[in-house]
Amino acid sequence: MAGRERSPVIDFGNMVAGVLRGAGIDPGRIRGDLAERFRSAHAEVAARRASGEMGFFDLPEDAGLAAATREAALRGRRGVDALVVLGIGGSALGAAALRDALLPPLWNELGGEARGGLPRIYILDNPDPDSVSALLSHLDPSHTLCNVVSKSGTTAETMAHLLVVWRWLERALGAGGIGNRLLVTTSPARGTLRGLAAEFDLPVLPLPEAVGGRFSVLSPAGLLPAAVTGIDIDAVLGGAAVMAGRCATDELARNPAGILATLLHVADTESGARTQVFMPYADRLRGIAYWVQQLWAESLGKAVDRQGRRVETGPTPLPAFGAADQHSILQLLMEGPRDKVVVFLSRETPGEEVAIPSLFRDTPALSYLGGHTLFELLDRERLATAEALRREGRMNLTVTVDRIDAESLGALFMLFQVAVVYAGALYGVDPLDQPGVELGKVLTCGLMGRSGYEVPEIPPPDPRWRV
Numbered sequence: 200m201a202g203r204e205r206s207p208v209i210d211f212g213n214m215v216a217g218v219l220r221g222a223g224i225d226p227g228r229i230r231g232d233l234a235e236r237f238r239s240a241h242a243e244v245a246a247r248r249a250s251g252e253m254g255f256f257d258l259p260e261d262a263g264l265a266a267a268t269r270e271a272a273l274r275g276r277r278g279v280d281a282l283v284v285l286g287i288g289g290s291a292l293g294a295a296a297l298r299d300a301l302l303p304p305l306w307n308e309l310g311g312e313a314r315g316g317l318p319r320i321y322i323l324d325n326p327d328p329d330s331v332s333a334l335l336s337h338l339d340p341s342h343t344l345c346n347v348v349s350k351s352g353t354t355a356e357t358m359a360h361l362l363v364v365w366r367w368l369e370r371a372l373g374a375g376g377i378g379n380r381l382l383v384t385t386s387p388a389r390g391t392l393r394g395l396a397a398e399f400d401l402p403v404l405p406l407p408e409a410v411g412g413r414f415s416v417l418s419p420a421g422l423l424p425a426a427v428t429g430i431d432i433d434a435v436l437g438g439a440a441v442m443a444g445r446c447a448t449d450e451l452a453r454n455p456a457g458i459l460a461t462l463l464h465v466a467d468t469e470s471g472a473r474t475q476v477f478m479p480y481a482d483r484l485r486g487i488a489y490w491v492q493q494l495w496a497e498s499l500g501k502a503v504d505r506q507g508r509r510v511e512t513g514p515t516p517l518p519a520f521g522a523a524d525q526h527s528i529l530q531l532l533m534e535g536p537r538d539k540v541v542v543f544l545s546r547e548t549p550g551e552e553v554a555i556p557s558l559f560r561d562t563p564a565l566s567y568l569g570g571h572t573l574f575e576l577l578d579r580e581r582l583a584t585a586e587a588l589r590r591e592g593r594m595n596l597t598v599t600v601d602r603i604d605a606e607s608l609g610a611l612f613m614l615f616q617v618a619v620v621y622a623g624a625l626y627g628v629d630p631l632d633q634p635g636v637e638l639g640k641v642l643t644c645g646l647m648g649r650s651g652y653e654v655p656e657i658p659p660p661d662p663r664w665r666v
């Protein structure tokens with residue numbers, strides 16, 4: 200990471216008054232009241248980290264866990280042509296973001312040789328029978344490694360997938376063959392999954408207790424699938440460590456995560472920009488936009504603050520993708536209600552370049568493109584969109600990595616994780632819990648007949664209200 204301490208860079212000029220036409224945050228506040236506010240958010244986060252609640256901060260330094268992950272990956276991928284990750288929410292989105300960013304596009308469609316003998320990767324998160332049966336009938340169980348990932352070891356979707364996959368493996372390999380093809384990532388201390396792994400002697404990797412599901416991408420939850428498919432997880436962790444160092448200061452103007460959290464918080468609470476659009480201009484960063492959406496929504500959308508007062512707060516994170524969504528959501532961003540802020544994600548250099556040929560020189564609608572590259576077009580579209588928003592007085596900022604690689608991804612993960620815990624402190628809520636998703640889980644268990652769970656009374660559909 201030497202020489203890359205400045206990547207990613209956050210350019211927030213289009214958030215500040217004087218640059219943003221007719222609106223924006225007074226830049227003097229960054230060394231004034233916002234700096235003070237941030238200092239106390241920083242102190243709250245530091246105290247919770249010191250008390251052991253925020254284990255994600257420590258993952259980049261956990262050499263033992265990284266080594267165990269690498270070893271499990273090397274063992275697990277022997278003789279394997281496909282990896283299936285069984286997990287949902289925080290137990291799937293990090294692995295998907297790493298896959299999208301760091302494996303070559305169309306990875307699963309490449310032949311074994313082009314993949315360097317490394318496995319294809321599939322993620323089973325949604326229990327949709329159409330997708331699950333299509334996938335399992337497409338794969339050969341004797342050459343497939345299944346990695347079941349669940350911190351709690353109880354999540355209904357993941358447990359259902361485990362049962363389906365268990366039967367699929369058992370039928371093909373016999374009960375004795377399951378241990379070679381099933382690897383468990385779960386809490387080191389508790390949960391049904393842990394007990395099952397012990398009973399059947401399945402390999403297990405820990406998802407550390409102090410690491411919450413949506414903060415688990417730098418644990419084996421995200422890194423085991425990455426390592427199985429040949430991603431350099433040490434580089435991911437190295438990039439995260441450098442970023443954690445950059446985000447350690449309590450001086451707002453020098454802390455990238457602090458700037459991100461503070462400006463988005465001010466945009467929401469003072470300027471009514473309640474929707475935060477995360478908009479990568481790189482297909483390989485699509486996964487990270489979905490990962491950020493979950494990180495933001497579950498961490499900041501809260502009914503009560505840390506004092507127990509009812510607040511019903513939290514910005515709405517919305518992924519959008521440039522340049523395609525310029526032909527979809529941009530009209531709304533430009534001219535609709537001024538209740539949004541756009542966070543562009545960009546990179547300075549593409550992995551590959553595609554030249555646009557100079558053809559049809561007498562056709563103006565085509566000839567101006569010739570001689571440029573597709574990256575130039577995509578990146579100038581991003582620049583043009585940011586500028587158009589600025590001219591309309593609509594807040595936006597840009598997070599730019601120098602290139603998309605393992606170190607950058609690690610840095611982005613750490614940047615957003617640190618930003619969201621600072622944001623939690625600024626909103627006054629607990630970014631580490633998610634009580635709102637519990638009721639739906641409890642009702643599902645009741646509806647599926649789990650013992651100890653009451654079958655909820657759900658009124659039947661009323662014909663008067665159906666059409």
Ligand code: PA5
Pocket residue numbers: 287288289290348349350351352353354357411412413414497633
């Ligand atoms: O962030 C979270 O805590 C959730 O999104 C969980 O990751 C998700 O519900 C899956 O939980 P588990 O890993 O316990 O199966």
